[in-house]
Amino acid sequence: MTIGTRLPASRHHAKAATLLLLLAALAPTAAPVFAQTSPRQPAPRNAIVYFHYPLDGLRVPERFTVRIGLKEMGVAPAGIDKPGTGHHHLLIDTDPGPPDQPIPSDYNNIHLGNGQTEVVVTLPKGTHTLQLLLGDHTHTPHQPPVMSQKITVYVR
Numbered sequence: 461m462t463i464g465t466r467l468p469a470s471r472h473h474a475k476a477a478t479l480l481l482l483l484a485a486l487a488p489t490a491a492p493v494f495a496q497t498s499p500r501q502p503a504p505r506n507a508i509v510y511f512h513y514p515l516d517g518l519r520v521p522e523r524f525t526v527r528i529g530l531k532e533m534g535v536a537p538a539g540i541d542k543p544g545t546g547h548h549h550l551l552i553d554t555d556p557g558p559p560d561q562p563i564p565s566d567y568n569n570i571h572l573g574n575g576q577t578e579v580v581v582t583l584p585k586g587t588h589t590l591q592l593l594l595g596d597h598t599h600t601p602h603q604p605p606v607m608s609q610k611i612t613v614y615v616r
Contacts, residue, residue, distance in 0.1 A: 500560060501546070503602035507532040509548070509592045516611035523582045526550055528592055530577070533606065538573035539597055546594040546602060548572040550579060553588055556607060562599040571599065583615045 512527035514520050528548050536545035554568040565571050572579055590613060594606035601607070 500603035501596040527578045537575040541597040551591040
């Protein structure tokens with residue numbers, strides 16, 4: 461066959477049917493692979509992540525440093541799979557997502573993926589909520605999730 465030659469309709473349909481049968485045969489083996497997710501990393505029930513600064517109800521300037529504390533676990537950069545560790549995420553004006561899904565990375569979900577324990581943020585004037593959530597090496601919350609209480613700050 462040369463390039464540009466069309467197959468007769470019957471041969472075209474036969475090739476399409478063969479392709480569909482091949483896909484149908486592979487589907488049962490492929491489906492479980494896609495359905496599986498990594499098990500969530502365990503966290504001690506007494507693990508606590510908290511704000512050193514700011515504290516709930518504080519008035520802050522538009523640009524300020526968030527300082528984070530963590531008890532009963534360690535901090536490791538994203539991508540480092542070490543038991544009993546994770547890295548911080550700062551949630552701004554949002555709620556945590558599903559606990560079995562990676563934490564998104566956007567304006568409202570700040571990843572401190574290098575193992576930082578503080579971050580400088582700039583927020584517009586007004587009322588804002590902040591919350592901390594520890595993620596494992598894949599940015600997924602631990603089991604149980606290690607998260608702070610949500611706090612409110614007033615940007616002046």
